[in-house]
Amino acid sequence: MTLAVPLSPSRQSSVALAAVCLSSLMFGLEISSVPAILPTLEQVLHADFKQLQWIMNAYTIAVTTVLMATGTLADRYGRKRVFLIGIVAFGIASLICGLTQSATVLIVARFLQGMSGGVMLICQVAVLSHQFREGRERGMAFGWWGVIFGIGLGFGPIVGGVIVALSSWEWVFLVHVALSVVTFLLALNGAQESRDPGATHLDLAGILTLSLSVFCLAFFITQGPDLGFSSAAALAILGVAVASFIVFLVAEKLSPRPMFDFSVFRIHAFSGAVIGSAAMNISFWQFMIYLPIWFQAGLGYDSMAAGLALLAYTLPTLAVPPLAERLSLRYRPGLVIPAGLFIIGLGFILMKLGSAAAHASWLTMLPGCLLAGIGLGFTNTPVTNTTTGSVPNERAGMASGIDMSARMISLAVNIALMGFVLVEGVRASLAAALPSDADVLQLRSLAERIASGTALLPTEDVSAAVVHEALTEGFGWVMLYGGIGVWLLAALSFVVFGRGETACSSHE
Template sequence: MVLVRLPKNVLALAAVCLTSLMFGLEISSVPTVLSTIEHVLNADFNQMQWIMNAYTLACTTVLMATGALADHFGRKRIYLASIVLFGLTSLGCGLAQSAPVLIASRFLQGIAGGAMLICQVAVLSHQFPEGRERSKAFGAWGIIFGIGLGFGPIIGGLIVAVANWQWVFLVHSPVAIVALALVLAGVQESRDPNAQHLDAPGILTLSASCFGLVYFITQGSDLGYASPTAFGLIAATVLSFIAFIFVEKRSPRPMFDFSVFQIRSFSGALFGSIGMNFSYWPFMIYLPIYFQGALGYTSVSAGLSLLAYTVPTLIVPPVAERLALRFEARRVIPLGMFTIGLGFLLLMFGAGAEHASWLTMLPGCLLCGTGLGLTNTPVTNTAMGSVSPNRAGMASGIDMSGRLISLAVNIALMGLILLEGVHAYLIGALSSVPETSSLRLLAAQVAGGNIVPLTQSGAEIAAIDANGVILQEALVHGFGFVMLYGALGAWAFALLSVASFYAGTRAHRRAPAVDSGVRHPSP
């Protein structure tokens, strides 16, 4: 009865915020329990990567399909289906008894999460089409998303401390029931009247190219980078992406409308979206490994330490919205990306300090979170405000695809950089040990944060590094390369965003607008 008396837009916003909370918690709480899962399920480093990658890769796979389905069949209908599936697959993750089963369940959960995320943005765009109400709605969405991301690490650590790791997943099932009630009561049905068919060739070719790239990055060392299998995989990935571009260019109603890139605000915001997930978000997967492996913190202590990295994403978005209104998003978004890069640089110095601790990591963590908070909400609001409401599904699909493709690829790339950095250090520090596959297995063990059971690494290594000092230094060395990569990537996308915003302005003045069903905002 209470739900009936509340305005529909209030209920719709509550539904969007609750599902964004679930999505945010699922991203940030899982990394802090990976070490527990690794021990309980006897998972190796590759499997740990896939527990995270399966989720993001599945999200990426369904993003554009969901946008097209939502535009065609109705956003409320697809939203409801995605929430039901998310609740069921979260239950499946919590009941998993082995790493392969958990990976498969995470993939299905990612399908539901990606669909749910697209619908959140599309619903907000339809029910809050313009003006201050739209800005407030997206601001609230960003804050609640930030709460899920910001408090996820400590929530995950506390769950492991007081219960067991399964409840990190199981908690979403009852929450999904509440979200369903809110959607049924408040969300208005909407669709794109021009969406008459589903672009199956585009969905399949984009999904295949994303999967091939991530699989090559994560499994390339096992396959052999110069092996025929690896070359075949890369060839198939490239051909799939070329085919994707070809079918989208020829489709009369493509799910991926390339003409939107001619809108300067959309392109500049998209580079910001990709840049955040090039550096900040994938590093969240590995930062708990540093706190637990290099600094020796417990899962709860690691979660508390991560609050400095995530809480600014909760506090800063309202400030970012005000700054965007006053100084324009084309200035705020690159500033946020630059701040993230500077934060990564400080993290690198903090990790390499002689007596490293959470205090030496604090400045970098705070700057990274602040930069993310400056970027996250403005890029979404700017991207969605650049197109007409009836194309919200398509636009949110492109925006979220850019984010999650970058996230999935960089989870894999950061893992590879960490592994290779650790391996290179071990080769130099343990020069008396023959370079065999066992040394690489040791590097994978260290990269996963497991530097305790040295007796399992061979008697010769245990004799050289009985206290694990070399292994700990190797982990710090590997993280230094990962942090440098994050800084350079954030700055590169800051420059691309600036170039897109301002080059787009000049192109907009010289060229006529493209008639693609999108709305060109004024400068």
């Protein structure tokens, strides 16, 4: 007896698309729904501020450590097979997350969940690239993938809040156990097996050195403020990251079949799209973790109202991708992707202005939120379709690995950087408002609690007005960082795409 059921080719493709979309929904939900339950975890698990940070960061850091390795393994052993393994592992890790009553165990389980989530993420793109090869159906498939992925990320805060309100925090994780079973059955029956015939051996040196380098870099940025960026421990971690990356470059140069084929960057469409991948995650996605804090702590909304306000930021990401794919086919990704990135940056600048308004509210934030979401919708699926569509089909696993590595490495790094910018902005505002002899360590501790939304009431030394002004200034710094950062990468992406078109014209 087998679980696989014979299906017609069209039906099989539909089932495969459903499996990919459901796994992308699970992946996104586990990024964006967990911030909504952090206050509950603080009380139930007696987790301190650092443990709460690690409950979030363990997932994204773990994702980054497996991306390129997964692309290589999928090319070698089969994308469907590795996809199925990732789904099973994600379900098991989610079960552990939901059953534990220890913050430490939850952090470890979140790391395992992130690793298996990264496996699913890479295989999603590789499966779609193999199963949908024609321009129109490929655009449709990636459009649906982008919409569902956006739903997972965009509605996560609301889903997390509703689950806690109606049941308990454990179900934020346990729901994925049941979803994993359904996804496994869909993938088993719908996904076609594919592999790279040339992937005859594993690039173990590349897998290990790149994974170690990414992990150490993310750890350095995340823990740097506590260790001290110039401390011996922090510098040692940074040194390991740099040394591992150098060894990785050497290993890839010497390998006859490298995991990370640098020659693909000679394809200007691929390079321009990868820059777009990084740009989205220097601004839009990680700010979704911090924006609910502003709505609740800065504007005074409860969790449900904050979740509803967040829809202005997320709903455009669901409506725009089909239009973006049509525009990419009619015009070219080299225009659509940089334009989308520019709109994201404009949205961040308008959000900064809205947050600094005399009577800031969701209305003053609305124009910026809408524009940022529209820009993301114009960028997300064209980026993925361009990176995988610009390389030979047998290298789809490697291409999706580079694409998702750019996304998740920039996401993990910028979650930490954006948090650092937020705390520093709050700290600078407090330092300007308080006496110059204020204790530095206590000032930073207060800044961290204000930035996380847990210190909004006045203390005996700090008034409520000073606390609110500090939070406003900190978020102003973050929005400016996101806007300028995405504009710089938009310009770079536009230039790289343009060089490719110039080269093509010169050969005509």
